[in-house]
Amino acid sequence: MYNIKEQFLLNPGITFLNHGSFGACPKPIFESYQQWQRDLEAEPIQFLTKKYYDALAVSKQMLAAYINCDAQDFFFLQNPTTAINQVVKSLGLKQGDEVLTTNHEYGAMDKTFDFYSKKYGFVNRRQNISLPLLSKEQFIEEFWKGYNERTRAIFISHCTSTTALVFPVKEICDRAKELGLIAIVDGAHVPGHVPLNIKELKADFYTGTVHKWLLSPKGCTFLYVDKDYQNSIEPLIISWGYETAMPTKSKFLEENEMQGTRDATSYLTIPAIMKFFDEHNMKERLAACRQTILEQYPVFCELLKTKPLCKLSGEFSGQMCSIPIQTENPFQLKETLYNKYKIEIPVMQRAGETYLRISYQVYNTPEELEYLKETLQQPELGLM
Template sequence: MKEQFLLDQNITFLNHGSFGSCPKPIFEEFQRYQLELESEPVEFITKKQPKYLKTARECLAEFVRCQGDDLFFTSNPTYAINIIMRSIKLNKGDEILSTNHEYGAMDRTWNFYCKKTGAKYIRQNISLPIVSKEQMIEEFWKGYNENTRVIFLNQMSSSTALIFPVKEICDKAKELGLITIVDGAHVPGHIDLDITALNPDYYTGTLHKWMLAPKGSSFLYVKPELQNDLEPLVVSWGYESVAPGESQFLDYHELQGTRDVSAFLCTPKVVEFLKENNWKAVSQLCKQIVLENYQRFCDLVNNKPLCPISSEFLGQMASFKINTDKPSELKNVLYDQYKIQVPVMPLNGNIYIRFSINAYNSQEDLDKLYNALDEIIKTTDLIKV
């Protein structure tokens, strides 16, 4: 399937988890919408765009298993969390319970909010290596107390690439009367997602990662009873509209004046591409490659796996800890000298390399990374073992 993608053939691309890669048929659909917009922008924006967005929302909703009027498109999950952050009303001393495995932009968003309100953002420690799902749940709830009002956690962590037991945590949170917010940036198109069954108050995910959509395509789901409490991040024509639609929720968050929504409109093509190419089977093969290779990379750098090597904790990407005090230099060497695009990421005082596997990857790509790291270990001081 490598020929289906637009990636530079001279680069070994092992970083799908950061920004994804868009297949040619989907990218062509993206450009088709842009050309249609430019050919008659007034007709497109005022008449066609609302209908196109509705079709795209309904297609996405079927894919992630919720109702089409309960979500809207955003450029990325950070944008979505900023909307929620501005809308929930917390008081001084109220706490948002999270983990120390969250995406850095999300941590910054909540820290900003807490400085404004006096609320507290709790990054509860989830210790590594993971022993069991029960351990993760037990450690998470150690951060709970009478001041906890919100839980916020990623369903798959970015730096450590771990799958979190979100369903179990959401279920208990609802029993405790807490607001539940889930960052599922890495989930759609990667692991099974049923938003209705998960039953969070808020859920955000991307299409431009594992669903293969053009960059800048994500969504925010909001439970129906909370939708009218959600304030628009950008106040525009949909606010107190002179021609309101059927949903204030969609008016407030979809109608933002002039912007290019072509990436959102590709959603039906995205879902079609995944179905036509039997993507569940493709994804399963990629996950198997990850499981088969994870231990040997840990052995190479003389560190333990971050979790039991199983599909309960790992999907199409995996992270392993490395001992280095020069992470930026290491990343540059891997790219400049070996032509390998792979993230070298800090988290909680540690450094991790995370490799991602998608349809355009092969065992040969991981062998290149392994051999490059082996040579770097033997010939430089960038990695200590």
């Protein structure tokens, strides 16, 4: 099989094991992106008023088919943090209300809920999910211990950032529906990484990036909103789509898609992405990556004299794994790994614990993992 790494723009001098943070865009998709940018500059007026919206409709239809939802039920924006800010501002939460979440959420999301909880007076309840995660039943039981009569919404990661765990969000969303709660899901790491079926999941709000595991250029994220909430979600920016004189689509899409002058050409690369996935047998390659993580996770844990954060069944993991480590200076460890050994890998902290997170994407190789093992045994790193 040919070396797919040649299809990416990554620096060949770096062992890149951090796809999870910002992704990496293949050459053909990036070339599509640049062509759209050239089209924009060639005819700015025609592009921004006509061509863009026609191309956007095609992109949305293709992504909708991939994640299984209606193309009229989502819009694009730059990142999940922006999406969740928009959602929280629109919920109408007030003094005495509570949002139930976990202690594994992404830091920017924690900050978002903290900010608005102080502003509006609601409680952001972070329920402890103990590790290792051994069963769905364990997670579900621990999560719902945080529920009470004041709970109005739940917020949960589909796949966590720091601990790299896939949570049983369908079961949580199903229970939330039974309790009459608003279900908000942060799926930043999911599209192109973990199977996603929006219709089956039944979340009220779901945000996922296209620029991580789906390989688009940076700044491409979708926010899905269930039809029951589309008239109540407020646009972050009031622009020409607000009370437009000649509406051509729903108020929900008019207000959130018509935002004036901006370079949104990354949103138009979905056809190039789907072509790349088809031409390079990505389904099989991604399955192989997940299998590699399953096999290598316990090996790295044994090397570093620690234990995996979940049951090794594939139920709670994808193409990432986080290894608990002991280090006196996490920042210095990360800098040394990059500056001396040319390994790009995150060293992350949560609740007093430190983790080394490995992402294994299609361009990575077994040799790179062996190099990482050798490097982690260097005495200067203090990990052995």
